[in-house]
Amino acid sequence: MLNIHPANAFRDNYIWIIHNQNYAVVIDPGIATPVIEYLQLKKLQLCAILITHHHNDHTGGIVELIKLSDIPVYGPGNESIATISNPVQQNDIVSLQEISLNLTVLDTPGHTRGHIAYYGSNPWNMIFCGDTLFSCGCGRIFEGSAAQLYQSLQKISQLPEDTLIYCAHEYTLGNIQFARTVDPENRKLNEFAITAQELRHKNTPTIPATLALEKAINPFLRCDHQQIINSAQNYSGKPMQNPENVFAVLREWKNKF
Ligand SMILES: [Zn+2]
Structure with missing residues (x-):
């Protein structure tokens, strides 16, 4: 039996610990x-450490x-x-034999130039995606381009709908505020806003959400919706040429939101 535990760190980081009661892997x-x-x-x-990208709030504990x-x-x-x-x-393939998990x-x-994510399909569909996709939002573009981050999110969105998204920050409430500004009539988004508020009120993580939910509520995965x-x-005051163009505008807008 596999457990995935979010260890709280800093202000809003989740350090994911995957374990089977005996052995553990930390992300x-x-x-x-x-x-x-x-x-x-x-x-x-x-028995192993997995890293998604070089930022210190993801790597600072490795040495110890x-x-x-x-x-x-x-x-x-x-x-x-x-x-x-x-x-x-x-x-x-990262083969974590002690916990019988292949990722x-x-x-x-996009967020960083070499950012990676780890996807597993057994015992359930899961992705550890660091600072790429957040619930109802996405990472900032520090080193890559909007086109790169857009393609990275598209890649994640091709995974099975029931994939659980284990991202590295609890940014959900802030992301929802922005999403509701961009997509005010979205019923599922407005419902999720209530759920997320209730969870945070009890200090419970809103993470992980399923990919299906993210596709329904996350504006950065919905750049082709009217x-x-x-x-x-x-x-922007300009006509949009394609979804990638929409994504770039949203990302800039969110930076200033
Ligand atoms: Zn980062």
């Missing part, structure tokens, strides 16, 4: 303390964790992260 440990505390609480042995045990650190082959022992790229690497550049196209057009 994006920006800081070691909450990981070590959880491992001790549940008497788990850490690998001091405690000699374990592999998987991460993007296209970024220079000194502590990575196993660089990986598109279509590589496939997807290149998802309402979103109209909103982007009104905001």
Whole structure:
């Protein structure tokens, strides 16, 4: 039986810990303390670290964790992260035998140049996508281009509809505010706004959501919908040429929102 636990870190990061009651794998440990505390609480042995991109709030805990045990650190082959022992790229399979989990690497550049995500289909469909796709939003473009991030989100949106999206931040309420401005008539979005508020009120994560829900509510996955196209057009004052163009306008708009 696999468990996936969100360890809270910093203001709004989730460090995902996947475990089977004996062994654990951690994704994006920006800081070691909450990981070590959880491992001790549940008497788990850490057997691997997975990294999506080089930002410090995703990598800052690696050094301390690998001091405690000699374990592999998987991460993007296209970024220079000194502590990575196993660089990986598109279509590589990360075989985590201790927890009987295979994850496939997807290149998802845009937020950073070499950002990757990890997709698994057994025992259920799941993706650990770092700062690429958030619930009801997406990552900022720091190193890549809007076209790259758009393509990365398109790649994720091709996965099975029931894929659970384990992103690295609890940005959902802020994202919903923006989404409702862009897509005010969206009934599912307005319903989810209530659900998300209730969850956060109880300090419960809104993550993971399914890909199906994201396709229904996330404006960055809905750049071909007429309402979103109209909103982007009104905001920019220019006619939209294609969904990628809509995406670029939305991303800039969100930066200033
Ligand atoms: Zn980041």
